[in-house]
Amino acid sequence: MTRSEPLRSAAGTADRRDASIRVRTQGAQAALVAFLTLGALAILLPFAWMILTAFKTPAEAYTWPPVWLPAEWSVANFTQLFATIPFGKMFFNSFWTSVLIATLNILSAAPAAYAFARLRFPGQGLWFGSHLLSLMIPWQVTIIPVFLLIRALGWYDSYTALIVPSIASGFTVFLLFQFFRSLPRSLEESVLIDGGSWFTALRHVALPAAKGAIAAAWLFSFLGNWQSFIWPLIVLQSSDKMLLSVGLLSLQNQFTVNIPVLMAGATLSTLPTVIAYLFVQRYLTDAAITSGLKG
Amino acid sequence: MQATSPLLSSRRRARVSPMRRQETLLALLLILPSTLGIVVFAVLPIAASLGISLTDWGGLSQPNFVGVQNYAAALQDSRATSALSHTLLYVLLAVPTGVVISMTLAVWINNLRAGWLRTVFRTVYYLPMVTIGVAVALLWQVLLAPQGLVNLILGWLGVHGPNWLGSPTWVLPAVAVFSVWQGSGQGIILFLASLASVPKDLYEAAQLDGATPWQAFRSITLPMVSPTVFLVLVLSLIGALQVFEAVLVLSNGGPGDSSTTVALYIYKTAFTFFKMGYASALAWLLAAVLIVLMVVQWRAQNRWVNYDQV
Numbered sequence: 001m002t003r004s005e006p007l008r009s010a011a012g013t014a015d016r017r018d019a020s021i022r023v024r025t026q027g028a029q030a031a032l033v034a035f036l037t038l039g040a041l042a043i044l045l046p047f048a049w050m051i052l053t054a055f056k057t058p059a060e061a062y063t064w065p066p067v068w069l070p071a072e073w074s075v076a077n078f079t080q081l082f083a084t085i086p087f088g089k090m091f092f093n094s095f096w097t098s099v100l101i102a103t104l105n106i107l108s109a110a111p112a113a114y115a116f117a118r119l120r121f122p123g124q125g126l127w128f129g130s131h132l133l134s135l136m137i138p139w140q141v142t143i144i145p146v147f148l149l150i151r152a153l154g155w156y157d158s159y160t161a162l163i164v165p166s167i168a169s170g171f172t173v174f175l176l177f178q179f180f181r182s183l184p185r186s187l188e189e190s191v192l193i194d195g196g197s198w199f200t201a202l203r204h205v206a207l208p209a210a211k212g213a214i215a216a217a218w219l220f221s222f223l224g225n226w227q228s229f230i231w232p233l234i235v236l237q238s239s240d241k242m243l244l245s246v247g248l249l250s251l252q253n254q255f256t257v258n259i260p261v262l263m264a265g266a267t268l269s270t271l272p273t274v275i276a277y278l279f280v281q282r283y284l285t286d287a288a289i290t291s292g293l294k295g
Numbered sequence: 296m297q298a299t300s301p302l303l304s305s306r307r308r309a310r311v312s313p314m315r316r317q318e319t320l321l322a323l324l325l326i327l328p329s330t331l332g333i334v335v336f337a338v339l340p341i342a343a344s345l346g347i348s349l350t351d352w353g354g355l356s357q358p359n360f361v362g363v364q365n366y367a368a369a370l371q372d373s374r375a376t377s378a379l380s381h382t383l384l385y386v387l388l389a390v391p392t393g394v395v396i397s398m399t400l401a402v403w404i405n406n407l408r409a410g411w412l413r414t415v416f417r418t419v420y421y422l423p424m425v426t427i428g429v430a431v432a433l434l435w436q437v438l439l440a441p442q443g444l445v446n447l448i449l450g451w452l453g454v455h456g457p458n459w460l461g462s463p464t465w466v467l468p469a470v471a472v473f474s475v476w477q478g479s480g481q482g483i484i485l486f487l488a489s490l491a492s493v494p495k496d497l498y499e500a501a502q503l504d505g506a507t508p509w510q511a512f513r514s515i516t517l518p519m520v521s522p523t524v525f526l527v528l529v530l531s532l533i534g535a536l537q538v539f540e541a542v543l544v545l546s547n548g549g550p551g552d553s554s555t556t557v558a559l560y561i562y563k564t565a566f567t568f569f570k571m572g573y574a575s576a577l578a579w580l581l582a583a584v585l586i587v588l589m590v591v592q593w594r595a596q597n598r599w600v601n602y603d604q605v
C-alpha cells in the first residue's frame with residue numbers, strides 16, 4: 001500500500017512539480033491534454049457506439065456510412081434481449097456468486113495472510129510457496145484435473161462446482177500478505193507484551209487496521225469473479241444457472257445478425273460495474289498497483 | 296522470498312516454549328481453510344495433470360499409460376505448431392505495442408499539472424479493465440465489422456479498411472488492437488505509481504545542467520522506472536501467451552484456424568474433443584514455454600533494469 005501513497009500525494013502541490021523538468025509552458029500542457037484526449041476518445045468512443053447502437057433499429061445498424069444517432073430512441077432491443085435470454089436471472093447469478101466467492105476469498109485469505117506475514121510455524125515456506133505456485137501455474141494445466149474431479153464428485157452443472165474451487169485464492173492471500181507485512185509491528189507487540197495472545201493481536205489490532213486493504217481485496221476479487229469466463233463456461237450448462245459472461249456469448253450464437261440486441265446486452269452488462277467503478281476507483285487501482293508492483 | 300526469513304529464524308530455536316506452541320497451533324488453524332483449498336484445487340491438480348498427460352485418457356474411458364507419446368505427438372501436430380506460431384505472432388503484435396502505449400500515456404498523464412486532469416485520464420484509461428471481457432469483445436466484433444466504426448474512421452483517413460475478423464491476415468492484428476485497448480489501463484496505473492516515486496530533485500539537477508525533457512526522460516525517468524517496465528512486460532507476456540477469451544469471442548479461432556492460439560487449441564482439445572491426456576500434454580508444453588521465457592527475462596533484466604533506487 002505504501003507504493004500508492006506517492007500517487008495520491010502527486011495530485012497535490014503544483015509548486016513542487018514546477019521544480020522538475022516537465023513540459024511546463026501553457027502550450028505544451030495544452031498539447032499534452034490534446035494527445036491524452038485523443039487517447040481517451042479511443043477508449044470512450046467504442047462505449048458510446050455500444051450505447052447508441054443499442055437504441056438503433058437493425059436497419060440503422062447496417063447502414064453505410066453508419067449513422068451516429070438512432071432516428072428514434074426505442075427500447076425494443078432491450079425488450080427483445082429479455083425475451084431471448086434470461087438476462088435478469090443471469091445478471092443476478094453473476095452478482096450473488098461474485099459476492100459470495102469474494103467474501104469466502106477474504107474469510108479464507110485474511111487469516112492465512114496474517115499467519116504467513118506475522119507468525120512463525122513449521123512448514124511455513126512450503127505452504128506459502130503452494131499459494132505462490134497456484135498463482136504462477138497457467139490455468140491450462142490445472143483446469144482439466146479440476147474439471148475431472150468436479151465431475152467425479154457429481155458437481156457438474158451446479159453452483160458448488162463454481163464456488164468451492166474458488167474459495168481459496170492465492171492472489172487474495174498474496175495481496176493481504178503484502179499489507180500485513182507492511183503494518184508496523186509495534187502495535188501488535190504492545191498487545192503481546194501486555195500478555196495478550198496472537199489471536200487478540202489479530203482480532204483487535206491487525207484486522208481493524210486492515211479494513212481498507214480487505215475492502216480493496218474484496219472489490220478486486222468481486223470484479224475478478226464478475227468477469228470470470230472460462231470456469232463457468234466449462235462447469236455450468238443449464239441456462240437458468242448461467243452467468244452473465246457466458247450468457248452473453250450464447251446471445252452471440254442466437255443473434256449473429258442482430259447487432260442492436262447484442263449491444264443492448266453488452267450495454268446492460270457493462271454499465272453497472274463502470275458506474276460502480278467511478279465511485280470506488282481509488283480503492284481498486286490501489287489494489288491493482290499493490291498487487292502488480294510487489295508481484 | 297522474504298516470507299522464508301521467519302522460517303529460517305524459527306529453525307534456530309531449539310526449545311519449544313508454550314508460547315511458541317500456541318503460536319504454531321494458531322497459525323496452522325489460520326492457514327487451514329486457504330491451504331486446504333490451494334492443495335486440493337491447485338497443487339494436487341498440478342501433479343495429476345502431469346500424470347494425465349502421460350495417458351490417452353478421453354475423460355470417460357479407462358486411461359492407458361502411453362509414456363511421452365502425447366508430447367511426441369504434439370511436436371508433430373501441425374495444428375499445435377501453427378497455434379504456437381499464431382500465439383507468438385499475437386505476442387509480438389500486442390506486447391510491445393501495449394507496453395509502449397501505456398508507458399507513453401502514463402508519462403503524459405504524469406506531466407499534467409492539473410491534478411484533476413490526471414485523475415480523469417487515469418480513470419478513463421482504466422475503464423475497459425472493469426468491464427466483462429465477453430461484452431467488450433462483442434462490442435469490438437461490431438466495431439471491426441467490414442462496415443464498422445473502425446473502418447469508418449480509417450475511411451476518413453483515406454484508408455480502405457479490410458474485413459478484419461474475416462481475413463486470415465488481419466484477424467490477429469485486430470485481436471491485438473482489441474487487447475491493447477482493453478488492457479493498457481493496467482500498465483498505465485503501474486507506470487503512474489512508479490513515476491510518482493521518482494525523486495524530484497533528480498530533475499532539478501538535470502535542469503540546472505541544461506538537460507532537455509527528452510534527455511531527462513532517457514537518463515532519469517527510464518532508468519528509474521525500468522523495474523516497472525520489466526514488470527509490465529512480464530505481466531503482459533504471461534497474459535498474451537495465454538490469450539483465450541478474446542480470440543474465442545472475436546473470431547472463435549477463425550477464419551479456418553488462422554487465429555487459433557495455443558490456449559484456445561488446448562481448450563478445444565480438452566472440452567470439445569475430450570482428449571484430456573493430449574490436452575494436458577499441450578498445457579505442459581505451454582507452461583514450459585512460459586517458464587523458459589520467465590527465466591530468460593529474469594536473466595536479461597540484470598543488464599538493463601536498475602534496482603538501485605527502488
